[in-house]
Amino acid sequence: MVRGILMTGVCLMALAGAASAETVLNRGNDTDPATLDQQHTTTVSENRVLRDLYEGLLVQNEKGEAIPGAASSWDISEDGLIYTFHMRENAKWSNGDPVTAGDFEFTFHRIMDPKTAAGYASVLYAIKNAEEVATGKMPLDQLGVKALDDKTLQITLKNPAPYFLELLTHQTGFPLNRKAVEKFGGDKFTLPGNLVTNGAYTLVSFNPNDKISMKKNPNYWDASNVKIDAANWIPFEDRASCMRRFEAKEVDICSDVPAEQMDYVKKNLSGQFRLAPPYLGIYYIDIKGEPSSKLRDP
Incomplete structure (x- = not known):
């Protein structure tokens, strides 16, 4: 979960008044998630949904900064290699079990x-032996992650990485309920009724091409500060479709707006338009040219 509201990219946002007993947020998403198994997700649209369901060791606040999540605090060794995380005493799974x-x-x-x-195991390759384990060169028991007891997790890095805490906010590292995974196996543990989460919401239903419905998780440690009772994620591969439903007050947030309608949005919906800083990333372009070309990839 993102504490507060952190909007990425361009969006339209209009929250209805709290006139009804239950507050429901209808959010537009670029597409349906291909899966709700966090270790198999690779897209922003999947990330948005998972952040409502799960909480990693750290989370992002409304400024995008890493702050305590499932871990209430941590210690870092002087050499920057050993991170010791202390789990929240009141953190629970949606089934009531302690995290x-x-x-x-x-x-x-x-x-x-x-x-x-x-899909994103490489995000955590800063962990000692992570790459070697992921590529089958070392056994799992050589991974630099160890539970010292129920409330203390120790992670050892291969080299100091000042950005490591930020990496832990990535969806790949969101926790899994072992009992549910082992009981249902495969992708079955992600189905409504089977999925056990530790975030602000629990999964109610997932109807492809229609919506994903969630409800507030009463066992979430910070439930008293979760003001929205239910949330629906509605897929819109056509951005213009989301805009039309937004103007009809059927959708509260569109994750993006069509570039060709930007002028219209700024003129007519300026009070509900939010433009967030662009994503930071690296794109690799595979260029195949003549053998003598200076642009040819080696």
Whole structure:
């Protein structure tokens, strides 16, 4: 969960008044998630949904800064290699079980297990032996992640990485409930009724090409500060469609707006238009040219 509201990219936002007993937020998304298994997700649209369901060791606040999540605090060794995380005493799964350091140990082992083929395992390659384990060169028990007890998780890095805490806000590292994964297996643990989450919301239903429905998780440790009772994620591969439903007051937030309608939006919906800073990233372009071309990839 993002504490406060952090909008990425361009969006339209209009929250209805709290006139009804239950506050429901209808949000437009670029598309349906291909999966709700966090270790197999790779897209922004999946990330948006998962942040409502799960909470990592750290989360992002409304400014995009990493702050305590499932871990209430942590210590870093003087050499910058050993991170010791202290789990929240009142952190619970949606089924009422406590969130433990063992849950995160299980999660990180699953991420790096070659059988999982996690789409973003490389995000956590800063962890000692992570790349070697993920590529099958070392066994799982050599991964630098260990639950010292139920409330203490130790992560050892291969080299100091001042940005490591920020990496832990990525969806790949969101925890899994081991009991649910082992009971239902495969992708079955992600189905409504099976999915056990530790975030602000729980999954009610997932109807492809229609919507994903969630309700407030009463067992979430910070539930008293969750003001929205229910949320629906509605897929809109056509951005203009979301805009039309936004203007009809059927959708409260559109994740993006069509570039060709930007002038219209700024003129007619300026009070509801939000433009966030652009994403920071690196794009690799594979260029195939003549053997003598200076632009040809080596």
